Amino acid sequence: MDKAKADAYWKANITLIRNLLIVWAVVSYGFGILLVNVLNNIKFGSVPLGFWFAHQGSIIIFVILIFIYVSQMNKIDQQFDVHE
């Protein structure tokens, strides 16, 4: 595998990881902790929204983030012809 292609593959991987980790941090540390008091002024269903992110929402989003990573990486692997 030539160096330019390997670098491009690694860059695509890093970009995807960065974007997903931004969402990861925003929903957990952001919505669940730092902004919890602000979001608690809004109701989701019948619970305060910040509380919902801290006790339910972020966990659900964590699961979704991993499956997005899996499917996107499978595509990137194919595209750069490094799949198994």
Add this chain to the structure above:
Amino acid sequence: MSVELWTWIIVLLTFGLYVGIGIWARVRETEGFYVAGRGVPPIANGMATAADWMSAASFISMAGLISTLGYDGTIYLMGWTGGYVLLALLLAPYLRKFGKFTVPDFVGDRYYSQTARVVAVVAAVFVSFTYVIPQLVGVGTVFARYLGVPSVTGLWVGVAVTALFAVLGGMKGITWTQVAQYTVLIIAYLIPAVAIASILTGNPIPQLALTFSDITARLNQLQVDLGFTQYTQPFQRFDMLNILLITACLMFGTAGLPHVIIRFYTVPTVKDARASAGWALLFIALLYTTAPAISVFARYNLINTLHGKTFEEVRQIDWVAKWEKTGLLRFVDKDNNGTITIAKGNAFKFIPGTTRPDVNNPDTTSANEVFINNDIIVLSTPEVAKLAPLIIALVAAGGLAAALSTASGLLIVISSALSHDLYYRIINPRASEGQRLLVARVGILLAVLIAGYFGQNPPGFIAQLVAFAFGLAASSFFPAILLGIFDKRTTREGAITGMIVGLVFTAFYIIGTSYFGMPRWFLGVSPEGIGTVGMLLNFVITYFVSRMTPEPPKEVQDLVESVRIPRGAKDAHYH
């Protein structure tokens, strides 16, 4: 049939199943023993990882703990799930491509240093031992509560069963046993949760009942009426900084725990390693999104059942009488009015140095007349929901499954650190396959016996030990492995200095503040969260020391290049 008879039947059936799987899965070569022959399908590995991860504490204690913490319980909910995103994106695929047996393997090879390998072995053994002790204590407790068997006998029965399938089947036996154990524990957790959700809210799905029925609003109102703050009110037990740091420490610690990391060595391909992290978190989330619902239901139900009622009245209720007899539920009539008051504060003073109530010493500074051990919250749900004895028996089997599955995953780490990393990679690299397998089996047997001994005579500071394990994993392994993959320039000197500084700083702060009355001098951070600071320190030091020392040799840089490319994982075991 009685609950006790049902419990015997279910426990014997499940234990028979675990041993049967161990015999079926027995292995003849080290690759089978350490990494299950790399033949585990991703969904099965997800289930095994989930069982491995969820301990006796997750199953029995967590929902109860959250019901007293309210919002602040998020440290466990987000902290013990968020690390899987880090594992899936940052570690698992690359470690699978690396394709050896253990975490010290990676640290030793990547940092071209036997010193780094030894540091990793010591940290892996210490982290895993601190963790395995509470698991075996948990096994004994379940036996004692449900079967009236002395907890020491119960503990050794659990040890014997674990030893049998682990020695015969190694990682392969452990993996398939964990798949069965996950099935038992999740069924046992969900049935009572669904029943109690239906009874209290009319909605059988606990997550939806929590969010969309008015149960949380009713609980908030009830708490305010009794002089508590609202259940959903943040930052009651910890301030914002501590919630942030503790949550982060548990997340990064998760991603640095050897018994979780090695599960990703067992799948056939890099693609499967990524996918199995997703399955693992999905299976974990089933329990972790149900737990906070149980917390709300149980707290609401307890207050409603007990507050303002007479003592005679509540002692008519079966589960109240039963748990009062075990001492996990205690009443005291402080105002001699014959009715129960639930209020802020403690019913009894604690026996010094423990969390057990001193029943002869009511705490007169509070009007509260009820002591509730957190473990009751989960253990009593089937009885509160008036479910059949069969289900109560299933909850006992679920608790045992959770404890045994975690214990076996930890024991394989201890055994492989001693027999693979220490014996084969350092002491006797010429050992034959047969010798290595024999040493591995003896290693796991020794690990089980030593852990059993400590389970029988647990040190008095188990709770802090768990915080210690996470802090240590976060401040040592996580930065070393992450930089090993993502930064080619990280050198042996950088990684070793970083790990040692991270470890020493974290250990010093935890031990100092917990046992020697050292003030929490770092911004008032509690010992549970200091691992995050230790980790940042490790990152900074590793980075700068690496830039000041000669760059890693060519073959190490090639190794880093190779772990970044998925293709070839199947035949890259020995390079």
